[in-house]
Each structure stands twice: as C-alpha cells, then as structure tokens.
Amino acid sequence: MEKSLEKHLEETFKIPGVSSVICTDEQGLCLGLKGSCHANVAGPIATLAKQADQLRRTTNAPNPPSICIESEAGSVLIGKKDDITMAIFKSS
Amino acid sequence: MSQLPTQGIEKIPDSTGYLVLTQDGAVISSGGDLENDEETANKISRLVHTATGIPVTTDRRDSFKRISIIWDDFMYVISVSSQKIFVAKRKYIPQDPVVT
Numbered sequence: 001m002e003k004s005l006e007k008h009l010e011e012t013f014k015i016p017g018v019s020s021v022i023c024t025d026e027q028g029l030c031l032g033l034k035g036s037c038h039a040n041v042a043g044p045i046a047t048l049a050k051q052a053d054q055l056r057r058t059t060n061a062p063n064p065p066s067i068c069i070e071s072e073a074g075s076v077l078i079g080k081k082d083d084i085t086m087a088i089f090k091s092s
Numbered sequence: 093m094s095q096l097p098t099q100g101i102e103k104i105p106d107s108t109g110y111l112v113l114t115q116d117g118a119v120i121s122s123g124g125d126l127e128n129d130e131e132t133a134n135k136i137s138r139l140v141h142t143a144t145g146i147p148v149t150t151d152r153r154d155s156f157k158r159i160s161i162i163w164d165d166f167m168y169v170i171s172v173s174s175q176k177i178f179v180a181k182r183k184y185i186p187q188d189p190v191v192t
Binding site: 019037041044051052054056062065068069070071072073074075076 | 142
C-alpha cells in the first residue's frame with residue numbers, strides 16, 4: 001500500500017505549480033508528504049475535510065465535497081476518498 | 093449613507109442563499125436557503141477557524157481570501173472581510189472543458 005501511495009504522491013508532485021502534496025487518515029495522521037509543507041498541517045486538513053462533509057444535511061450525498069482554499073499567492077485543494085484525505089498545495 | 097451589512101452578497105447570480113456572520117459565528121444577516129440557519133452558521137464558523145490553521149503558502153503574511161466547498165450539485169463560497177464571514181450558497185454549474 002505504501003508503495004502505491006508513494007507513487008501517487010510522486011506523480012502528483014510532478015504536476016507544474018504543485019509545491020506540496022500531503023495525505024492524511026481520518027484522525028489527522030500524516031500518511032505521506034512531498035514538498036515544502038510541514039507534517040503538522042495533516043491535523044487541520046483532516047478536520048477541515050470532516051467539517052466540510054458535515055455541512056451537507058442530507059445523508060445521501062454521493063461524494064464528499066472538494067475544498068479549495070485560495071490566497072493571493074497560492075491555493076490548497078483538498079479531496080477525500082474512502083478514509084484518506086489528500087491536500088495539494090499550489091503556488092501561482 | 094451607511095454601508096449595507098451584506099455588501100451586496102444577496103445579489104450574486106445563481107445564489108440560493110447567503111449568510112453574514114461575526115467572527116464567533118453569530119448571524120448578522122441571512123437569506124434564501126440559509127435564512128436563520130444557525131446550525132450551518134456555527135458549522136461554517138468552526139470550519140473557517142480550522143482553515144486559518146492551514147498555511148496556504150510558506151509566506152506567513154499570506155492568508156486565505158476564499159474557501160470553496162463543492163459538491164456535485166451546489167457549493168458554498170466563504171470569504172472573510174472586515175472581521176465578518178460572508179457565505180454564499182450557489183448552484184454548481186461545472187464549466188465544459190475547452191477543446192482546442
């Protein structure tokens with residue numbers, strides 16, 4: 001499993017404009033990261049994904065939401081699949 | 093003339109509801125789907141506080157200007173300005189990819 005996660009992180013990190021990639025589990029444990037971001041952002045990212053998922057009242061939501069945090073100099077894209085949350089940091 | 097507390101957020105095209113909150117999550121103004129929706133207001137206020145703990149870039153002075161939370165059919169767009177949290181709920185209409 002670790003091999004495929006490493007490969008996935010590596011491939012995503014190669015995309016132009018991507019400065020860091022991080023994967024966390026539901027509890028906010030950092031499963032892997034590439035780039036300049038610190039492993040301690042794993043906690044807030046997992047919490048944010050959970051809080052965003054709870055914003056939808058109906059329980060029949062097909063997919064968890066995609067989250068995008070934008071600033072003047074970059075953006076963070078957060079997505080969740082099964083128990084894994086992935087965040088991609090992009091600089092503009 | 094005093095400025096409207098909503099700053100024109102109620103006029104956003106495709107908007108189905110809006111909220112204007114104080115930093116601690118109290119509702120200043122609301123409308124549409126989100127009218128008097130204090131439960132969503134509290135959830136969004138907590139979410140914004142979580143988002144402040146995520147550094148978007150390595151520059152410490154750089155803080156976020158917009159959070160979008162997107163489902164298949166609708167989205168919340170959240171922005172913070174002058175100590176207030178502005179939330180717009182909008183229909184999500186994905187753009188077709190450009191074919192060259």
